[in-house]
Amino acid sequence: MSNDSYQIGHQGELIAEQYLTQKGFKIVSKNFHSQQGEIDLIAKDGDFLVFVEVKNYSFRSLGSPLGAIRKSKKESIIHAAQTYLYKNGIKNTNCRFDVISIYRKYNGQTVIDHIKDAFYAR
Amino acid sequence: MLVKLGSSALAGLEGYLVEVEVDSLKGLPGQTIVGLPDAAVRESRDRVRFAITNSGYEFPAGYFTINLAPGNVRKEGPMYDLPIALGMLASSEQASTKLFKETIFLGELALNGEIRPISGVLPICFSAKAEGVKRAIVSWENADEAALVQGLEVIPVKTLKEAVEYLNDKLSIPPYKVDLAALFSDNQEFDLDFADVKGQQHVKRALEIAAAGSHNVLLVGPPGSGKTMLAKRLPTILPPLSLNEALEVTKLYSVTGVLSGKAALITRRPFRSPHHTTSDIGIIGGGRIPRPGEVSLAHLGVLFLDEFPEFEREVLEVLRQPLEDGKVTVSRALATITYPAEFMLVAAMNPCPCGNYLDPMKACTCPPYKVQRYWGKLSGPLLDRIDLHVEVPRLKKEELADQPLGENSKAVRERVNAARKIQEKRLIGTTCHSNARLTPRLLREFCKLNPDAEQLLKAAILHLKMSGRAYDRILKVARTIADLAASDAIEAPHVAEAIQYRSFDRKEV
16 A cells, blocks of 8 residues: 555545544544454444444546445445454444545535445344 | 234245334444345335324334344245334333234335335234234234134224334224125126127127036137127126135136225125236246236136137247146245145137138138147147036127017026035035036046947947047036036936037047
């Protein structure tokens, strides 16, 4: 991964973190890795444990940000989520997968699109 | 919370109860449907999700497992959408489970939460009632059909929201009722009438006999002689269906999914005229899970096969078994299903490919081998099963110019009805409906011949070299002719008339 795109990704995660905290989410973990996957942000939203995937676009996005999350990406997120739950001994908690996409309009304005319950484990 | 609710599935014309169990675990979100669902059932996950959110309810969080019991039978069709959605809502305490006992839920969901009709509601509700179900919650478009089951409380719902509010006592929906008697009021107004057909008195007589005893008929005549016209008017002289018969026919149409919303109960005898390109499966029934074919859709009515020799040979030959047994059993890997098929076969054909063979006015241009091949399509065993062979000659000039004359359908129908009543009275306590379906034992019991009639028949059989089945069939036709004459005994004239309807057994064509 080039340094540039890493920077863009990291920047996006910061924006998303700020946004979620503002919305009352409690961030519990960042950049959690499992062998086969990665989760950008893990947060508590009330009783829910939310796994958040952040997409930061340096250009104006065409189409739904969900389209940028392919099946393999989904599977890696799910795998990481399962690992997280297992490692931390979390049971009996309702979980959710959210996607936050960040892009800029032509006038430079930043738009944050938060999709709750974006996909399912099965 | 574990929630159980009832639904149903179809195996042929019988429904059986399916229990929909819904439970959830807290954890990663998702749903699975188990219990051998087919593709349509598995897809219900997506429909249910949107139907729930678009109805203003919350799609419950957690990992859901939906079990369709019994788990060893394959479930097909979208009718489980409604019970699955209600189960998920009840499991997340958005709907009350108070009425879940003794209720079945049937319906497909649209993405906007509307409830769509499903096919096979009538047989499902019948079986459910027999198994002790008290209430059925169905799409309002299915309500007419479901309400035909007496003693079942039918709650018609338009949307998922209505169903939930009904369960939660927020909305009261009165049970849907249909007036069976009104539906069944003798509605025998037809657009067609026998009086439309000019001449052909002897053909009309033959059709009257056929209608009176539910006998099979073969009409042979040159083009334009009125074969099709006559056959299409046959339903107008058939006796009306009884209530039980009407329900039996309606069940078959319900399973096939061809019942229109308005005509919940089929009160007229079906008249099916499949095109001659229809396949054998289309005629007999079939599919992965067998559906009724044309022979079953013509149950208790008429199966009219125009241009008889143009049908594929296999198609004609598969007719033999249902003609004899009055039912068809179709076996496939997934299911073996028996459908009733007590139909009256009316076949129409030209005497040769050009149509003018046997015509005194026009010359036939077919070489003899072509005529032979044409008739070769009708195998001996098939011809044997057709009781009445009738020639429909071309009308003469004088007859064509004449005004249509002769009786109207109503007059003929009254005679047919009278003859059928005699048969019904005679056949009380048996499984037969008509003379054509008499079993060999009943045949011996009811078709006793006068001595001179017996002598005549014996001579005819010997002389015309007829088969044993033809003998039986002549007896049955003679019985019907005697019934039409309101005669208890079968006399020589009755037998004589019956014998002359076997003309193609003896004709060297």
